[in-house]
Amino acid sequence: MNISRRHFLILMPAAAVAWESVLAGTPEQAPNYKMSDHWWGMLVDISKCIGCGNCVRACQAENNVPDGHFRTWVERYHVDDYHLENPQVISPDGGKEGFPSVAEDPNGKFFYVPKLCNQCADSPCTQVCPVGATFVAPDGAVLIDQAYCLGCAYCVQACPYGCRYIHPEKKVADKCTLCYHRITKGLTTACCENCPTGARQLADLKNPKDPIHEFLRTHNVQVLKPQMATGAKVFYNDLDGSVR
Amino acid sequence: MNQFKDAGHLFRFAGLFVLAFLVFLVVRHFVVPKSFGEYGHYRGAAIGEIAALPIHYAGHQACESCHSDVADLKSHGKHAHVNCEACHGALEKHAEDPTSVTPKLPDTAVLCARCHTATAAKPKGFPQVDPEQHSSGVPCQTCHQPHSPAVDAGGAK
Incomplete structure (x- = not known):
């Protein structure tokens, strides 16, 4: 076969393009979840919470949370006019079935505070684990490797927010995973999905298009126990100073 | 060779030490999970295991x-x-x-x-x-x- 100089010059770039695609390999069929693209947190808007307990029920159904234990729960605060420093806090069965009614014209103010794992960036719970069974994943979710956990409960004591418990059957530590099995599939968490008022919003702090950034700029947002320097990533809007 | 005349017990001890270290390396190889240390001081495969759990709410x-x-x-x-x-x-x-x-x-x-x-505990604007x-x-x-x-x-x- 004789290739003229003219043909050779035409074929060379074509061959180069073909070789490029060989080097690149077959393109991915589905867009895969990339941990390095996310930094997960949550926004809780106290002014929107009505204390219906939908989040608590949804969390239990989604994650098979045993009765009497909670990955998320709702507290009702009553700050009365004369004891501002000592609010009364109740959370009957985690607020799963709602709250007892209050008098028509109560003294002081009431509000609901949903609580969950704060997904701390510098979490005290992961630092005390003696075997490396709990950790902050590269996308910011604080997770527990239950196959590796000894059940020593150091982390349960270390969490300043009381978000961990020892699973009564598995005998290992358990807590909110921020519905890691859902958010990695492109869904929101079970609690956010089922919150009727939008008081809970999943937030991806690494996504520049996430409305969380605008919200943090324009609202007075706090985290729980900032003095603990845990790097908590669950942000509370309209949080009363009496909340602990 | 004179200076090693009475050092036999030291060499035997060093030998034992090396042997124990080798045993440690072999045991460690089998006991530590393959993905341990992939991202940090934990089993990297655990992330995938948690992500693979079944969902209950379809969205x-x-x-x-x-x-x-x-x-x-x-x-x-x-x-x-x-x-x-x-x-x-x-x-x-x-x-x-x-x-x-x-x-x-x-x-x-x-x-x-x-x-x-x-209930008086709910936000004021909410229809009740x-x-x-x-x-x-x-x-x-x-x-x-x-x-x-x-x-x-x-x-x-």
Whole structure:
């Protein structure tokens, strides 16, 4: 076969393009979840919470949370006019079935505070684990490797927010995973999905298009126990100073 | 060689030390999981195991892909941002197999009251009623279509 100089010059770039695609390999069929693209947190808007307990029920159904234990729960605060420093806090069965009614014209103010794992960036719970069974994943979710956990409960004591418990059957530590099995599939968490008022919003702090950034700029947002320097990533809007 | 004359016991001890170290390396090789240390001081494979857990709530996008009529009705009403499973419960199984798994119709007497029962503890702007006074036992859906609850939007469907 004789290739003229003219043909050779035409074929060379074509061959180069073909070789490029060989080097690149077959393109991915589905867009895969990339941990390095996310930094997960949550926004809780106290002014929107009505204390219906939908989040608590949804969390239990989604994650098979045993009765009497909670990955998320709702507290009702009553700050009365004369004891501002000592609010009364109740959370009957985690607020799963709602709250007892209050008098028509109560003294002081009431509000609901949903609580969950704060997904701390510098979490005290992961630092005390003696075997490396709990950790902050590269996308910011604080997770527990239950196959590796000894059940020593150091982390349960270390969490300043009381978000961990020892699973009564598995005998290992358990807590909110921020519905890691859902958010990695492109869904929101079970609690956010089922919150009727939008008081809970999943937030991806690494996504520049996430409305969380605008919200943090324009609202007075706090985290729980900032003095603990845990790097908590669950942000509370309209949080009363009496909340602990 | 004179200086090693009485050092035999030291060499035997060093030998033991090396042997123990080798045993340690072999045991460590078999005991430490393969993915340990992939991302940090933990088993990297655990991340994938947690991500692979089954979901129970399908998410409103899954519901809306079939029930576009309800999604359309809902989008114009007050309940536009209340997702389907907030009232209908976890329905991933139904989304997987719509024919053999059918959801139960929720009981509005319990469901509506859960959010809309009046109490001074709720935020002021939220619509609240005393169910006894408001309807004296008449089911909510007689007047309110749950997917678009304004009274002029029509009754039960």
